[in-house]
Amino acid sequence: MGVVSCGTTMLDQGVFENIGAVTWDTTVKTSGFTAVSGNGYFCNTTSAAFTVTLPASPSAGDIVGIKDYANTADTNNITIGRNGSNIQGEAINFVINTEGRSVILVYVDGTKGWLVTSASQASNISSPQFITATGGTIAIVCTDYKIHTFTGPGTFCVSNAGNACGSNTVDYMVIAGGGAGGSDGGSTSGGGGGAGGYRESSGAASGCYSTSPLGSCVSALPVTVTGYPIAVGGGAPASPKTGTCLNSPGTDSSFSTIISAGGGGGGNNTPAIPVPTRLAGAGGSGGGAPYYGPAVGGAGNTPPVSPPQGNNGGNGQTGPGGAYGSGGGGGASAVGANGTTSAGGDGGNGVANSITGSSVTRAGGGGGAGWISGPPTSAGAGGSGGGGDGGVDGGGAGNAGTVNTGGGGGGAAGNPSGFLGGNGGSGIVVIRYKFQ
Numbered sequence: 001m002g003v004v005s006c007g008t009t010m011l012d013q014g015v016f017e018n019i020g021a022v023t024w025d026t027t028v029k030t031s032g033f034t035a036v037s038g039n040g041y042f043c044n045t046t047s048a049a050f051t052v053t054l055p056a057s058p059s060a061g062d063i064v065g066i067k068d069y070a071n072t073a074d075t076n077n078i079t080i081g082r083n084g085s086n087i088q089g090e091a092i093n094f095v096i097n098t099e100g101r102s103v104i105l106v107y108v109d110g111t112k113g114w115l116v117t118s119a120s121q122a123s124n125i126s127s128p129q130f131i132t133a134t135g136g137t138i139a140i141v142c143t144d145y146k147i148h149t150f151t152g153p154g155t156f157c158v159s160n161a162g163n164a165c166g167s168n169t170v171d172y173m174v175i176a177g178g179g180a181g182g183s184d185g186g187s188t189s190g191g192g193g194g195a196g197g198y199r200e201s202s203g204a205a206s207g208c209y210s211t212s213p214l215g216s217c218v219s220a221l222p223v224t225v226t227g228y229p230i231a232v233g234g235g236a237p238a239s240p241k242t243g244t245c246l247n248s249p250g251t252d253s254s255f256s257t258i259i260s261a262g263g264g265g266g267g268n269n270t271p272a273i274p275v276p277t278r279l280a281g282a283g284g285s286g287g288g289a290p291y292y293g294p295a296v297g298g299a300g301n302t303p304p305v306s307p308p309q310g311n312n313g314g315n316g317q318t319g320p321g322g323a324y325g326s327g328g329g330g331g332a333s334a335v336g337a338n339g340t341t342s343a344g345g346d347g348g349n350g351v352a353n354s355i356t357g358s359s360v361t362r363a364g365g366g367g368g369a370g371w372i373s374g375p376p377t378s379a380g381a382g383g384s385g386g387g388g389d390g391g392v393d394g395g396g397a398g399n400a401g402t403v404n405t406g407g408g409g410g411g412a413a414g415n416p417s418g419f420l421g422g423n424g425g426s427g428i429v430v431i432r433y434k435f436q
Contacts, residue, residue, distance in 0.1 A: 021063075022038060022039060022040035022063055022064070022065040022104065023038060023039055023040065024039070024040040024041075024042070024065065024067075025039050025040065025041050025042070026042065028042045028043075028044050028069050029041050029042065029043050029044065029050075029052075029069075030044050030045075030046075030047065030050075031048075031050050032050040032051045032052070032053070033052065033053070034052075034053040034054075034055070034056075034083070035052055035053065035054055035055060035064045035066075036055065036064075037055050037058065037059075037062035037063060037064060037107075038062075038063060038064075039064065039065070040064070040065025040066070040067065040104070041064075041065065041066055041067070042067050042069040043066060043067065043068060043069055043073075043078050044069040044070045044072070045068070045070065045072045045073055045075075045076035045077070045078060046070045046072050046076070047076075048076055049076040049077045049078070049079065050078070050079070051078075051079040051080075051081045051093075052064075052066055052078060052079070052080055052081065053081035053083050054080065054081060054082060054083045054085065054087075054105070054114060055083065055107075056083050056084060057084075058085060058107040058114075059107065060107060060108060060109060061106065061107065062106070062107040063104065063105070063106045063107070064104070064105050064114075065102065065103070065104045065105075066078060066080065066096065066102065066103050066104075066105075067101075067102035068096060068098075068099065068100050068101050068102065071099045071100045072099070073096045073097055073098060073099060073100070073101055074097055074098060074099040077095045077096060077097045077165065078095070078096040079093055079094075079095050079096075080093060080094045080095065080096065080103075080105070081093050082094075082113070082114070085107065085110075085113040085114060086110070086111070086112060086113025086114070087105070087113055087114045088112065088113070088114070088115060088116065088127075089111065089112045089113065090127060092127055092128065093128065094127055094128075095127075095128060095165040097164065097165055103116050104116070104117055105117070127165070128163065128165040128166030129160065129162045129163040129165070129166045129168075130160070130162045130166040130167045130433075130434060130435050130436055131158065131160060131161065131162040131166075131167050131168065131170065131223060131433045131434070131435060132158070132159045132160035132162075132435070133146075133148065133156055133157060133158045133159065133160075133223075133431075133433075134156075134157045134159070135148055135150070135154050135155050135156040135157050135230070136148035136149050136150040136154050136156065136230070136429075136431070137149045137150075137151075139356075139357070140435075141208070141209075141356070141357040141432075142207070142208035142209070142357070144434055144435065144436050145206045145207075145208060145432055145433065145434055145435065146432070146433060146435045147355065147356055147357070147430055147431065147432045148430070148431045148432075149356065149428070149429075149430050150230045150232050150428065150429040150430070150431075151232060151403075151404050151426070151428055152232050153229075153230060153231055153232060154230045155227045155228065155229055155230060156227070156228040156230055156255065156431055157226075157227045157228075158223045158224065158225050158226060158227070158228070159225060160225065161223050161224050161225050162223075166434070167205065167206075167433050167434035167435070168222060168223065169205040169219075169220035169221060169222050169223065169433070170205055170206070170220055170221050170223055170431050170432065170433040171200075171201045171202070171203050171204070171205045171206045171220050171355065171431070171432045171433065172199075172200065172201050172220075172221060172255055172256075172258060172429070172430065172431050172432070173198075173199070173200040173201075173353065173355050173428070173429070173430045174197075174198075174199045174200070174253050174254065174255050174258045174259075174260045174427075174429050175196050175197070175198050175199075175233075175253060175260055175362055175363055175405070175406040175427040175428050175429070176196030176197045176198075176233040176250055176251065176252050176253040176260040176261055176262045176263065176283075176284050176406055176427045177196045177232075177233030177234045177235045177236060177250030177251045177252075177253070177262050177263065177406060177424055177425070177426050177427045178193055178194070178195050178196045178235050178236065178250045178262075178263040178329075178363075178366070178386070178387075178401040178405075178406045178407045178408040178409065178424030178425045178426075178427075179193035179194045179195075179196075179236050179247070179248060179249050179250050179262065179263035179264045179265040179266065179281060179283055179285075179287050179329060179366070179408050179409065179424050180193045180235070180236040180237060180238040180239065180247075180248035180249075180250075180265050180266065180398075180408075180409045180421050180422065180423055180424050181193045181238060181265075181266040181329070181366045181367075181369070181388060181390065181398035181399075181408065181409035181410045181411040181412060181421025181422045182239075182247060182265065182266035182267045182268045182280075182287070182288070182290055182326065182369070182398075182411045182412065182421050183238050183239055183268055183398075183412050183419065183420045183421045184369070184391075184396070184412040184413055184414030184419040184420070184421075188268075188290065188291075188292065188324070188371060188413070188414070189290065189291065189324055189325070189326045189344065189368070189369035189370060189371035189390075189391075189393075189396075189411060189412070189413040189414075190266050190267060190268050190290055190326055190368075190369050190398065190411035190412050190413070190421050191266035191267040191280050191287050191288030191289050191290050191297070191313060191314070191316065191326040191327045191328070191329065191336075191339075191345075191368050191369075191411045192266050192287065192288040192313070192314075192326070192327065192328040192329035192336060192344070192345070192347045192365055192366030192367045192368045192369075192380060192382070192387065192388075192390055192398075192408055192409070192410055192411050193236065193248075193250075193263055193264070193265055193266045193287055193288075193329045193365070193366040193388075193401065193408030193409040193410075193411075193421065193422070193424050194250075194263035194264040194265070194266075194280075194281070194283050194284065194285035194286045194287045194288075194298060194300065194310065194313050194329040194330045194331075194336070194365055194366075194408050195263045195284060195285040195310055195329060195330065195331045195332055195347075195348070195350060195363040195364055195365045195383070195385070195386075195387065195401075195406050195407060195408050196233055196235075196250045196253065196260060196261075196262055196263045196283075196284045196285070196310075196363060196406030196407075196408075196424070196425075196427045197252075197253075197260035197261040197262070197263070197283070197284020197285070197301075197305075197309035197310050197363075197406075198212075198214060198260065198284065198309055198310060198332035198350070198351060198362065198363040198406065199214070199218075199258055199260050199305065199309050200212065200214060200215040200218065200353060200355070201215055201218045201219065201220045201221070202215045202216060202217060202218050202219070202220070203215060203353075203355070204219075204220055205220035205432075205433060205434070206220075206432040206433050206434055207434075209353065209354040209355055209357070209432075210352075210353055210354045210359065211353045211355070212332075212333070212351035212352060212353050213307075213333075213351070214307045214308075214309075214332065214333075214351055215307075215353065216307070218307065221256050221257070221258070223256075223433075228255060228256050229254075230254070230255055230429050231251075231252065231253055231254045231255075231429075232253050232426065232427050232428060232429055233250050233251035233252050233253040233260070233262050233406070233426065233427040234250070234251045234424075234426050234427075235250055235400070235401055235403070235406075235407075235409070235423050235424030235425045235426045235427075236248040236249055236250045236251070236262065236263070236265055236409070236423065236424040237423050238398070238409060238412075238420040238421040238422065238423055239265070239268065239420075239421070247264065247265030247266060247267055247268065247279065247280060247281035247287055247298075248265040248281075248421075248424075249262045249263060249264055249265050249281050249283050249287075250262030250263040250283065250284070250406070250408075250424045250427070251427075253406075253427040253428070253429055254429075255429050255431065260284055260309055260406075260427070261283050261284040261302060261303060261309065261310075262283050262284060262424075263283045263284050263285050263286075263287070263310070263329065263330075263365075263406065263408050263424055264280060264281030264282045264283035264284075264285065264286045264287035264298035264299075264300070264302070264313060264329070264330075265280070265281040265283075265287045265298075266280060266281075266287040266288050266290075266313070266326070266329055266366060266368070266398075266408070266409070266411045266421055267279050267280035267281075267287060267288065267289045267290040267295075267298075267316070267326070267327075268290060279296070279298070280296070280297050280298035280313050280327065281298045282298045282299040282300070282302040283298065283300070283302055283310070284300065284301070284302070284309050284310040284363075284406075285300040285301075285309075285310030285311050285312075285313070285329060285330030285331055285332065285336075285348065285363070285365055285408070286298030286299045286300040286302070286310070286311070286312045286313035286329070286330045286336070287313045287329050287330075287408070288313040288314045288316070288326055288327030288328045288329045288330075288336045288339070288344075288345055288347075288365070288366070288368045288380075288411060289313060289314065289315050289316040289326065289327040289339075290316050290326050290327075290411075291316035291317055291318045291324040291325065291326055291339060291371075292316070292318075295315050295316030295317065295318070295327070295339075296315055297312050297313030297314045297315050297327045297330070297335070297336055297338075298312065298313045298330075299312055300312045300313070300330040300335070309332070310330055310331070310332055310363070311330035311331060311332070311333070311334055311335040311336070311348050311365075312330050312335045312336065313327050313328065313329050313330045313335070313336040313348075313365065314327025314328045314329075314330075314335060314336035314337045314338040314339065314345035314348075314368060315327045315338045315339065315345075316338075316339045316368070317338060317339040317340050317341060318341075319340075319341025319342075320341070324339070324341075324370070324371045324377070325338075325339025325340045325341060325342065325343050325344045325345060325368060325369075325370045325371075325377055325380070326339045326344050326345065326368035326369050326370070326380075326390070326411050326413075327339050327344075327345040327368045327380075328344065328345035328346045328347040328348060328365055328366065328367050328368045328380045328383070328387075328390070329347045329348065329365030329366040329367075329368075329383070329387065329408035330347075330348045330365045330408075331347055331348030331349045331350045331363055331364045331365040331383040331384075331385060331387065331408075332348075332349075332350045332351045332362070332363035332364075332385065333348065333349050333350060333351045334348035334349045334383070335348050336348045336365045336368070336383075337368075337380065339368050339370070339380070341377075342370070342377050342378065343370050343377050343378035343379070343380060344367055344368030344369045344370040344377065344378065344379050344380030344390040344392075344411060344413075345367070345368040345380045346367055346368075346380045346381045346382075346383065347364055347365030347366045347367045347368075347380065347381065347382045347383030347387035347388075347408055347410075348364065348365040348383045348387075349361075349364055349365075349383040349384045349385060350362050350363035350364035350365075350383055350384055350385020350386065350387070350405070350406075350407070351363060351385065352385075355430050355432050356430055360405075361384050361385040361386075361405075362385045362386060362405040362406055362407070362428070363385050363386070363405065363406045363407065364382055364383030364384050364385030364386050364387030364401075364405070364407050364408070365382070365383040365387045365407075365408045366380075366382055366383075366387045366388045366389075366390065366398065366399075366401060366407070366408030366409045366410045366411065366421075366422060366424075367379055367380030367381045367382045367383075367387065367388065367389045367390035367398075367399075367410045367411065368380040368390050368410075368411045369390040369391045369392065369396055369398065369410070369411035369412055369413035369421075370390065370392050370393065370396075370413060371392075371393045371396075371413040371414070377392065377393065378392065379391055379392045379396065379410070379413070380410070380411070382399065382401070382407065382408070382410055383407075383408075385405055385406075385407060386401050386402030386405030386406065386407025386425045387401055387402075387407045387408050387410070388400050388401045388402075388407060388408065388409045388410035388422035388423075388425075389410045389422075390410040390411045390412075390413070391410060391411065391412045391413040391414075391419060392413050393413050393414070396412055396413035396414060396419055397412050397419040397420055397421075397422070398410030398411050398412040398419075398420065398421040398422035399422045400422040400423040400424075400425065401422065401423065401424045401425030402425045403425050403426045404425065404426055404427070404428040405425045405428070406424075406425055406426070406427045406428070407424070407425035408424055408425075409421050409422030409423050409424045409425075410422040
């Protein structure tokens with residue numbers, strides 16, 4: 001039998017051939033396929049990543065070669081599907097994620113399975129690692145994704161930060177507490193509370209769900225092995241109707257670098273109160289204004305972030321004959337409506353996403369109250385997404401925002417006086433990632 005001289009090492013030609021030369025298939029592959037032993041394949045992932053599935057039930061000495069044809073494996077990876085056998089002794093698929101890389105795999109036995117040999121090193125391919133974490137209420141959705149839901153304070157504890165081949169970023173939705181509706185300060189009407197600030201990522205890290213327009217092009221967050229404190233903002237309680245009442249804002253929610261601001265409180269109307277304390281409040285979304293001047297809605301997206309976390313509250317309106325309508329609170333997708341001489345303004349609508357596995361609308365503004373010295377005006381409706389309806393003359397307490405939506409409370413109206421605005425709805429934090 002012939003031999004090949006290689007420096008001072010003598011390699012038996014027959015043995016060399018037995019452990020594997022591959023015949024390269026020059027028909028370039030552009031989509032997933034099952035490899036045949038003895039063949040090498042040029043894989044072009046320019047258009048999309050795909051999987052090369054290794055042969056089923058391999059025998060010792062079977063060999064497969066794989067080469068990144070277009071130098072795109074760093075952006076569109078080539079997954080090596082194990083097809084029931086180990087790779088490098090692990091029962092897991094491997095991934096080529098380096099530009100221009102090639103690997104040759106030889107099947108050895110049932111313990112190690114396929115081993116990387118010859119021109120490449122085992123380090124040229126990566127074993128996918130996935131995020132592992134605890135905290136909040138955990139559920140599995142869409143088979144491969146976990147969600148952690150926080151309706152109160154807690155910690156998102158990451159024990160494995162994963163890697164790019166598996167997962168190392170998380171999607172999120174962070175909603176602050178809603179502002180309270182303005183209280184009746186003496187036969188008057190209050191503005192609707194603003195929704196809590198609403199912030200979310202695009203869903204790119206954990207797929208399989210719909211986001212609102214506010215998540216468009218917003219990057220997922222990378223994680224490290226650490227504990228991330230979670231704050232969930234409470235909905236604001238309505239201010240009393242005394243001469244010292246203030247607009248009542250919701251509380252901030254936060255996760256990592258993401259902070260959503262509490263919703264602005266709806267304005268109160270008591271003439272005896274100094275003007276700065278009865279104005280509509282600014283916040284994630286702004287509170288609606290009372291009709292008693294200056295009747296300007298509170299500013300939303302305060303402090304400013306991009307995309308904006310909320311919208312302005314509506315203005316108040318004073319009409320002839322004692323007809324008054326207070327503004328609605330701002331919502332995540334729309335400004336609060338202005339009050340009119342026949343109705344309180346509606347709260348701004350919220351937005352929907354399905355990060356928890358089903359579509360839910362959240363962060364609607366509270367409706368403004370309506371009041372008239374005669375037949376009552378109509379109350380403003382709460383915005384979709386948990387906003388509370390406003391009250392009407394003759395016994396008009398505001399309705400509360402819905403819990404865990406960040407909805408604003410409805411404004412109160414009274415003749416006689418004595419009614420409180422609705423409490424704001426509490427916020428929520430949801431974190432989602434690929435776990436397998």
